[in-house]
Structures are given as structure tokens and as C-alpha cells.
Amino acid sequence: MTTAIDLSPISGPSAWRGDELVNSTEWIYQLSDAERTELEELGRRFVADDPDLRTVTAADYPLSACVGLNEECARQMDSGRGFILVRGLHTEEYGDTLAAAIFYVMGLHLGVPMKQNEMGDVLDHVIATSNKTLDDPSALPSRVRDRLPFHSDSSDVVALMCLRAARAGGASSLVSGTTIYNEILRRRPDLAPLLFEPFHWDWYKQDHDAPAKTYESPICSYVDGIFSTYAGTSMIFSAQDYPEVPRLTEAQIELLHLYDEVAQAPGLALDMDFQPGDVQWLLNYAALHSRTGYVDFPEPQRRRHLLRLWLKRDVGRPLVEGFGKNVVTERGTEAAVAGGRFRIAEAAEPNFEWGN
Incomplete structure (x- = not known):
């Protein structure tokens, strides 16, 4: 394994710009009638079977019409732009439980669901549960209406299903980590090497039940010619609130702002x-x-509501040791703790007692 840093621009399909994609539909996969019908049938069977979300597998719900969909989603994530939007499900007609079941089945075919909090929930919700803002240290990013800074989640794959859109705003924004790196290298080659050195990240701010206040990870990884990103500067800055965390250097601060x-x-x-x-x-x-x-x-029933999955996906991607929040574990029976929701009907409902 070679981890030497090659300070040269990174090329390839992951180095995209939004202004080059915005007028195209190449990043949108439109479901066919056959694909949608199969997903609906599998979702209904999933609801009827009511399996334990911690142990159910893709093999329990095999695909036939959606094989091409699954392959394209995998290709775009693993070796393409890094993302894809699938469109064509009629969630307004399904109800939240069936929609969640379809989403979960899709996820099983693209990775292994991971717990998203210390209760062990493997299906979570992005929905405002209070009128807090991110200025409040007790606020969780997924439970407020503020604009969020660009960041990475604690998994290989993050997936979102839109159940209901906002009255105004709430667009999902993506940016290429490769393009950011290339631009930093162009502007400030003296600061670029710092991206590959460890930073302390605020864990408590992401999950108030986390077992530690912080964890460590670099922002960029370059192993065997493969470039990867894990970012979220707000979590690095907020880790400075803890006196035991080493102070950022002037160069690190300059890099994070850049x-x-x-x-x-x-x-x-x-x-x-x-x-x-x-x-x-x-x-x-x-x-x-x-x-x-x-x-x-x-109206509470019309508020913006997304479902979220975190997936562990073995894409054969080499990473430097300790990259990202690698201490987050996969789902499993050991995740059975008080408050966890492991059946699809209960998991499809937001937990308004958590994250307020």
C-alpha cells in the first residue's frame, strides 16, 4: 500500500463542477414502469413480512427488473461522479411505511445499513423537530431548518429519500471533494499538504449520545492512487470548544477557511x-x-421530511488508517438498546423525543 502524497491535480469523473451538470439530466436515473412496479411489490412484501431491520438481507428480497438500476447506482458511486438521483417513485400514494420499506430494500442491495445513533436506529429522519438554530449547541443539524455547511457523513454511503419537500428552500447541495482539492492546490500549494494530516472532530455535536467528545481523521486520503475526502470544517472548529483538544495552528485555520x-x-x-x-x-x-x-x-404533517440511510459498502477503496469516523459500527443484534426502532412501521415515524 502506497500512501505517498502526490501533490498534483486529480482528474476523472469525480472532478465535476455543478455549473457543468446543472443543465443536464445525466445524473438523474428515471425509473421505468417495470422497475417502479417491482420496487412497490417488494416494498409491500417487506411491510407484510415485517422483518427485523438489523438482520434482514438483500437476498431476502431479490431484484430482477431493477438489476440495471442497482448496477448504475453502484457504478456512479464507486467509479463515477460519486452520486446519482433516482426519480419516479410515487411516495405520495404509498404512505410513509411503504415508502420507507422500498427505500430500505433499495439500500440493502447497495450496502449494509449502519446504526446512525447510539440507540441503534438504522433508518433515520431529516426533519425539523424544533425551532432551534445551529447557533444553539444542543441543536442537531438533521433536526433544524438552517442552511448546513458542506460535510461528509459517518458512513461509506449516505442516501436520502424525499417524502415531503419544504414550502420554500431546502435544496440538496453537492460539491465534488476532488474539485475542492484541485482548487486549493491551485491557489495555495503550501497549505494543501495539511489536508492529509489528522484533525480533531467534534463527535458530540453530531450525536449527543456519542461515547467520546471527539475523534481524529485527516480531511483527504491518497492511497494507491485513489483520492478520498472526509470533510466538515464546522465540526473541526467546534472541537476547539473542548480544552483537552490541541489548538489549531494558524496555517490549519487558514486552510479550513479556504x-x-x-x-x-x-x-x-x-x-x-x-x-x-x-x-x-x-x-x-x-x-x-x-x-x-x-x-x-x-401544518406538522406537511413539514419537510427526508428518510436517511447510512450504508457500509465495500468498494475496494483503499483509505489511510483511521479515515473518517471509522468507529461507527454496522447494524446488528448488539444494537438492541432502549429506544431503538427496528421494525419498518415504527422506524418510518420520526422519534420526536430524540434530537430536540
Whole structure:
């Protein structure tokens, strides 16, 4: 394994720009009638079977019509742009439980679901549960309406299904980690090597039940010619709130500010307005994600609501040791803790007692 840093621009399909993709539909996969019908049938069987979400497997719900869909999603994540949007599910007609079942079956065929909190939940929700803002240290990013900074999640793959869109705003924003790196290297080659050195990240801010306040990871990995990204500068800065964490150097601070500046540069990001039924698949090592701030409908049942999966996916990607939040574990019977939701009907309902 070679981990030497080659400070030269990275090329390939993962080095995209939003202003080059925004007027195309090449990143959208439109379901055929046969594919949609198969997913609906599998979802209904999943609801009727009511399997334990911690132990059910893809083999229990085999695909035939959707083999091509699965292969294209895998190809785009593993060796393409790093993301794909699947469109064509009629979630408004299904109800949340059936929609969640379809989403979970799709996820089983692309990886192994991972727990997303210390209760062991393997299906989580992105929905505002209070009027808190990110200025409040007790607020969780997935449970507020603020614009989020670009970041990576704690998994190989993060997937979102839109059940209901916001009244206004709430676009999903993606940006290429490869393009960010190339631009930093172009602007400040003296700072670029710092991307490959470890930083302390705020774990508590991401999960108030986390077993430690922080963890360590570099922002970039370059192993055997494969470039990967794990980012979220706000989590690095907030880790400075803990006195036991080493202070950032002036050069590190300058780099983090530059990273945010580049990520938000006009033309880099691709904004997509989620429609009900849209499913976004994203490889965390290839692209960062965010969302714009949004306004909810006044009726609670109409508020913006996304389902979220974290997947462990073996794509044969070499990474430096300790890259990302690698301590997050896969689902399993050991995740059976008080408050966890492991049946599809209960998992399809947001836990309003958590994350408020």
C-alpha cells in the first residue's frame, strides 16, 4: 500500500463542477414502469413480512427488473461522479411505511445499513423537530431548518429519500471533494499538504449520545492512487470548544477557511430541488453534501421530511488508517438498546423525543 502524497491535480469523473451538470439530466436515473412496479411489490412484501431491520438481507428480497438500476447506482458511486438521483417513485400514494420499506430494500442491495445513533436506529429522519438554530449547541443539524455547511457523513454511503419537500428552500447541495482539492492546490500549494494530516472532530455535536467528545481523521486520503475526502470544517472548529483538544495552528485555520471558501465558490456546487419520491445515493468519499435553509409548511404533517440511510459498502477503496469516523459500527443484534426502532412501521415515524 502506497500512501505517498502526490501533490498534483486529480482528474476523472469525480472532478465535476455543478455549473457543468446543472443543465443536464445525466445524473438523474428515471425509473421505468417495470422497475417502479417491482420496487412497490417488494416494498409491500417487506411491510407484510415485517422483518427485523438489523438482520434482514438483500437476498431476502431479490431484484430482477431493477438489476440495471442497482448496477448504475453502484457504478456512479464507486467509479463515477460519486452520486446519482433516482426519480419516479410515487411516495405520495404509498404512505410513509411503504415508502420507507422500498427505500430500505433499495439500500440493502447497495450496502449494509449502519446504526446512525447510539440507540441503534438504522433508518433515520431529516426533519425539523424544533425551532432551534445551529447557533444553539444542543441543536442537531438533521433536526433544524438552517442552511448546513458542506460535510461528509459517518458512513461509506449516505442516501436520502424525499417524502415531503419544504414550502420554500431546502435544496440538496453537492460539491465534488476532488474539485475542492484541485482548487486549493491551485491557489495555495503550501497549505494543501495539511489536508492529509489528522484533525480533531467534534463527535458530540453530531450525536449527543456519542461515547467520546471527539475523534481524529485527516480531511483527504491518497492511497494507491485513489483520492478520498472526509470533510466538515464546522465540526473541526467546534472541537476547539473542548480544552483537552490541541489548538489549531494558524496555517490549519487558514486552510479550513479556504476550504469553506472554495466549497462555496460560485459554480462548484450542484443544487437539486428534491421532489417527493426522489432518492439520492452519495459516496461520502467522493462528494460533500449540504442543504439550503428552508421554510416549512405550518401544518406538522406537511413539514419537510427526508428518510436517511447510512450504508457500509465495500468498494475496494483503499483509505489511510483511521479515515473518517471509522468507529461507527454496522447494524446488528448488539444494537438492541432502549429506544431503538427496528421494525419498518415504527422506524418510518420520526422519534420526536430524540434530537430536540
